[in-house]
Amino acid sequence: MIISNVSCAHCPGGVTGGTAATYEEVSGSLAPPSLSPTGHLVVAVCLGFIGTSGFLSNFLVLALFSRYRVLRTPMNLLLVSISASDLLVCVLGTPFSFAASTQGRWLIGRAGCVWYGFVNACLGIVSLISLAVLSYERYSTMMSPTMADGRDFRPALAGICFSWLYSVAWTLPPLLGWSRYGPEGPGTTCSVDWRTQTANNVSYIVCLFTFCLVLPFGVILFSYGKLLHAIRQVRSVSSVVTRRREQRVLLMVVTMVVCYLICWLPYGVAALLATFGPRDLLTPEASITPSLLAKFSTVINPFIYIFMNKQFYRCFRAFFKCSMPERGSSIKTFSRATKTIRTVRQGREPHVSAPAPSTPLPTPNSIHGSSQEVNHVAPSPKNPDCTASQSPAAISCSKPKLILVAHYRE
Numbered sequence: 001m002i003i004s005n006v007s008c009a010h011c012p013g014g015v016t017g018g019t020a021a022t023y024e025e026v027s028g029s030l031a032p033p034s035l036s037p038t039g040h041l042v043v044a045v046c047l048g049f050i051g052t053s054g055f056l057s058n059f060l061v062l063a064l065f066s067r068y069r070v071l072r073t074p075m076n077l078l079l080v081s082i083s084a085s086d087l088l089v090c091v092l093g094t095p096f097s098f099a100a101s102t103q104g105r106w107l108i109g110r111a112g113c114v115w116y117g118f119v120n121a122c123l124g125i126v127s128l129i130s131l132a133v134l135s136y137e138r139y140s141t142m143m144s145p146t147m148a149d150g151r152d153f154r155p156a157l158a159g160i161c162f163s164w165l166y167s168v169a170w171t172l173p174p175l176l177g178w179s180r181y182g183p184e185g186p187g188t189t190c191s192v193d194w195r196t197q198t199a200n201n202v203s204y205i206v207c208l209f210t211f212c213l214v215l216p217f218g219v220i221l222f223s224y225g226k227l228l229h230a231i232r233q234v235r236s237v238s239s240v241v242t243r244r245r246e247q248r249v250l251l252m253v254v255t256m257v258v259c260y261l262i263c264w265l266p267y268g269v270a271a272l273l274a275t276f277g278p279r280d281l282l283t284p285e286a287s288i289t290p291s292l293l294a295k296f297s298t299v300i301n302p303f304i305y306i307f308m309n310k311q312f313y314r315c316f317r318a319f320f321k322c323s324m325p326e327r328g329s330s331i332k333t334f335s336r337a338t339k340t341i342r343t344v345r346q347g348r349e350p351h352v353s354a355p356a357p358s359t360p361l362p363t364p365n366s367i368h369g370s371s372q373e374v375n376h377v378a379p380s381p382k383n384p385d386c387t388a389s390q391s392p393a394a395i396s397c398s399k400p401k402l403i404l405v406a407h408y409r410e
Helices: 002-007 014-027 037-067 074-092 094-103 109-143 154-171 199-234 240-276 284-308 310-321 330-347 364-376
Strands: 181-184 189-192
Touching: 037 074, 037 094, 037 284, 037 310, 074 094, 074 109, 074 154, 074 284, 094 109, 109 154, 109 181, 109 189, 109 199, 109 240, 109 284, 154 199, 189 199, 189 284, 199 240, 240 284, 284 310
Parallel strands: none
Antiparallel strands: 181 189
């Protein structure tokens, strides 16, 4: 039967036969039903759009980060890591699947299929883990009892290294004998072998699904859920402007979570159905659509950062106008929200003492004088009670009280 298909490769309809022979040669198993020539053309158009748009948008993010120093913050460094992994997908993966779709079959052999599957799986998991690390970093920065240092890149670099090493640790096993890489869907892309229902293969797929899809999503839900709860607590004491800023942050968070689900959940479900379900459960169209959605994440991520992150958006406008970005940034907005949440948390703690009702409101001059008195009046060693009756206000031995007035400018 295979000889007949190969000998009729140049006959009308011989593309399907050539695809089956190529699939069996690359994977060593029976080929699934393939797409029609029109279906392969539609997939090629989609991959061409995804590859071109993803390359341009992610390259733009990297160019903005290199061009404007205001963007070089620890949080944005994590975004750059995600854009770098998405850019590599558009350069090292999408062109080969695009070429295969135009011809209706895989073109670069068994070794190329293994290489393609490893690279795309590794870069895809880097993006997933980086999104989880980014959400946890935002949660840690918001809820930390001390002010975060905007110049400390060590946590961000540690998160980036963890994302890449974690991804490599989970994508190397198929090269070492735990599962394998092979053709995917109609045979024009390659990934982990979802169709072989052996104990070796199924155990790897279950672990991969748990630790590289469910676990990152759980971290994202936990981190952004805590941030949302903190934002709701701040609403009662924050100004109208701050509430609008927090609504924009909330919109960005919800958009990132929804896009994560749209892009990766269908792929995970299709992989589990192919592994545990009947062999012919998924049609060729149903098997290739989740793969396209997963690749479409390389286009969605940079658009979220540019158009929903005001800091990137200001630099994006200035980049095309050949001018300097406007004043103000989303990092300031984020830090203001952080300060507000911490102020609310500190305000709920019990106070040791309170000023008397008859005490007049302090003025800047009186504050300046009081601070000088506190700095110059020292406790007398002869007086064990540490009191100074000659001063206008009694200085106790416990702790000096200093009232600070902050003038906030928008």
